[in-house]
Amino acid sequence: MSEALLTALNPSMFWEYRQVLLRGLAFNGYVFVTAGALALAVGLAAALLRLNRAWPFRWVGTLNVETFRNAPDYIMVIWVHFVLPLLLGAAIGRRIEFPPFVSAVIALGFVYSGYFAETFRAGIQSIPAGHIDAGRACGMSERLILRRIVLPQVVRRMLPEAINQFVSLFKATTIVSLIAVPDLMYQVSMVLQQEMKPLPLYTGAALTYFAVIYAVSSLVRLLSERWRNKVYA
């Protein structure tokens, strides 16, 4: 093997800087969790709007889904961090700035809400109308039916698809270094300025992401399969 290849694959430098790098990885985790929660909440709201009987609601829901599902996350992160504050500032006549973390969460949260909205919508539509009739016949309110009958079933049905989207979201958190959120990739670029050896660091980062995503998603998949099988055996 050539020396260049050996250097590129040598993880020892990554190990040397592991503390600062893993601190960066924690930031990926923070962005993932908060953006994921935002994406779920906005996605559910958009799905319910799209399923509403009144067309203005449906229209707002569709606008949300189509806008964010078709926006590249890379551009959204930059746009939310640099352009949105200018727009809002012009609207209220005051200078606004978002902390990078907040911009990252808003951008990724909304982009992924577009995907989650469609997953929720498909899940809700897959619930047999009879289950809802049965709730109504028992005198349950629409809100209670949604909370107790529809959503618990939707969550079970959408889990495999949602896990894929969460994996994508976690991978997407690697771009938040663009706006100086101190995540793993950001720390890698900091270390690079001293060491000038990018390839081993990138290899190390790639292996770290792979290990984390593979371990967590396998575990979640296993647990969710067990949980689903218990009910639909």
Add this chain to the structure above:
Amino acid sequence: MDAVPAIRVVDLRKRFGALEVLRGVSFDVHRGSVVSIIGASGSGKSTLLRCINRLETPSGGEVYIDGEPMGACREGDGSSTPRPLAEINRIRRDLGMVFQQFNLWPHMTALGNVVEAPIRVLGLRRKEAAELGAECLARVHLSEKASEYPARLSGGQQQRVAIARALAMRPKAMLFDEPTSSLDPELTGEVLAVMRELAADGTTMIVVTHEMGFARDASNRVLFLHNGQIEEEGPAEQVFGNPRSERCRQFLSKHLQ
């Protein structure tokens, strides 16, 4: 006969677009009596039942539960306004409904299905609800299946759980929408047996059914529906023994073979 019927249906009409499914249906169901509704597919039987508890909104007419109009609130000055959904939900509690497709909630156990509405709608405490649930499951002879999920029950067992779920709300009347139509003949018997027990206990029931044996033996009155109207109506012996309408006679001769 008591003065105010448990359910009074007056000139009930329902159209879906150009299709007129119910064309002015009126009848009373007195407390403790069983009314069976028979008729060919598409005659409006299920729609009639679904209009009674307002799973479908009627296009005209009114349904009175214990004298209370379901679709309208009467104001003090005698005028009436459409009843808000929350009020309709309140009245619906008094009408237990059993569906052709059972419609059990698959993510809850049998007991969970039965106690859900008593806890969430009636506000019963968990312990009270569990006792009530056990009592209702015992009435349908399924005490030992309380902790099973619906997917692990046979069709007949699922339908009996659905009956228990409706009974748990202590309704004033039970509505059965072809409760045995999606069951094998051998499973039909166990569901009909439970329904006969309920009838014998004095439960007020409206039963849409293709089970002519049940309609003849277990009901006080039988309605024969044709094209969204009541074509023949009377005590079971009369409708089955000596129907006046030719259509009813033909229908029965086909179904009683």
